[in-house]
Amino acid sequence: MKKLLLSAPVVLLVAWGGASWFIGQQTEASIKQFLDQQNQASARSGLHQELVSYEKGLLSSKAITKMTFDAPPFNEWVGEVQVINSIQNGPVFFGGGSPLQFGSARVDTQLDMDSLDEEKRQWLTTAFEGKPPVEGHTVLGFGGNADYDFTINPMKVDNGATIVTDAITMQGSSTSTADMQGTISITAGKVEIRDDASQISIPSAQLEGEVTGMVGGQALGNFDLKVPGVSILAAGTTVPTTFDLAMQTGSDVKDNELAGKLTMQASNIQGVEDALSKLDFSMDMAGLDVAGLEELGKLQADMQSHQNQMVWNADAMETPEGQQKQQELMEKINQTAERVMQVAFGKVLKTNKSHLHSVLKAESAKGGINADIDLTYTGEGVPSLMELATYTPNDWGQMLKGKIALDADKAMLPEGFDMLVMPYEEQGLIKMEGGKLKSDIELAGENVTLNGKSMPFADLMQMLAPQGTGIEGGDPDMGIPEDLMQKIEQEGLTPEVIQLLEESDDVPRETVEMLRQLQQIQQDVQDGKMPEEDQKGTQE
Secondary structure (H helix, E strand, O other): OHHHHHHHHHHHHHHHHHHHHHHHHHHHHHHHHHHHHHHHHHHHHOEEEEEEEEEOOOOEEEEEEEEEEOOOOHHHHOOEEEEEEEEEEOOEEEEOOEEEEEOOEEEEEEEOHHHOOHHHHHHHHHHOOOOOOEEEEEEEOOOOOEEEEEEEOOEEEEEOEEEEEOOEEEEEEEOOOOOOOEEEEEEEOOEEEEOOOOEEEEOOEEEEEEEEEEEOOEEEEEEEEEEEEEEEEOOOOOOOEEEEEEEEEEEEEEOOEEEEEEEEEEEEEEOOOOOOOEEEEEEEEEEEEHHHHHHHHHHHHHHHHHHHHOOOOHHHHOOHHHHHHHHHHHHHHHHHHHHHHHHHHHHHEOOOOOEEEEEEEEEEOOEEEEEEEEEEEOOOOOOOHHHHHOOOHHHHHOOEEEEEEEEEEHHHOOOOOHHHHHHHHHHOOOEEEOOEEEEEEEEEOOEEEEOOEEEEHHHHHHHHOOOOOOOOOOOOOOOOOHHHHHHHHHHOOOHHHHHHHHHOOOOOHHHHHHHHHHHHHHHHHHHOOOHHHHHHHHHO
16 A cells, blocks of 8 residues: 555656646647747738747747847847747646646746847846846647736836836737637736927726637737827927727628728817817728638738838849849739739629728817718729729729718817818808808719719819819820820830820820839839939939
């Protein structure tokens, strides 16, 4: 019996060690899957994460991951940084804020300060007063679920402006690392940004959210943000503007179509001389194709990647190889932009189904404003970028139907603003009814009803557009003859095409000048000339 009692702990330890070793083998795959999902979500922001190394052990492991920022300003401020993930293999954990925990692994995360250069390391040490900038703890469950708790420690930065933040915590859980479903809660203490002339202060902020899935790199679900007591002291003023800010979003997929809603409220507004006391905004959208949004998200990520690689400086352009690379990147950007338009009009938007409705309401002691926009997409076909560039107002009008309404108390307008409104009132765009400014527009393709009067959509645009912008009227091909337009579509804006445009008596001078400038930009890229240098030379 005594031998049996002595051997029991040994057996348990061996079993625990064996289970821990086996679970440790699975954790690496979970981390890779998590990083892949994060990269999809952050592709458009220029952030990429990768697993640098993974050291397996019997009871614990160590993973080094790297975050690379490609987009400004973080590509210059941070560039790339490594993160140390100390992994304790399950199935049982002791400590860590809880007496007993169960899971496949517990991961403690910190910034790898030793991987930074001396300047960045010293900057972070000073800003966070010697504390780790980020501390995270994650428990991976047996079914792919995870519970996490991350903290950004208090920070103070003096660099022209002073930035002071209290600790920011992020807690939550996910039901699966594959689809990122779960809950999230972010709590921020005081945030203050100030310089000699201005100051922004946020006493606290709280975000609660439920993630139900991902579409095109964007999280679906419901989110609620509350930021009370925001204070903004603008330069040259002595009294700050204060308000309470709240925002809610919700999105879901039904029958392979995305629908979503955004609402925002600014209340208890003070310090603006009774000009505004409350502001409410809401926007509903529906009828967007999910598969199209997924493809559009990937294209936008590709576009961001190409743009991040464009380097307009002498070092990048002084060699034939550098010039060739920049030219290839420009061609990729143009091709991707064309594809973005094809996907947006050919897949994402659905005729007579894609819908947008937004409402803006403002209140003050002097009255209120109500602006309501309710539009449905009615376009057909997939226009190219060149075709879009030649669209007239009536062409754009055929893409929309719906209503736009404005109802505002005239007393809400700032002093002297009524002089700016007068030309639109004379045109009939706005009508006066007692002490109110009103406008009712009904869109129906090429035809519009403005305050009860029927007219072409182009006439409405002429009322809205400042004179001389070129928006008010229009030849669908900008005055370019059909044979020359076909030549542009087939060959692009070559010097020969520009010469033919200049020699044509039918093409307006404004059109020739615009296309000449566009062709010059393309030629500069092909020749390896930097736009900045070209502009500088022109000025000189």
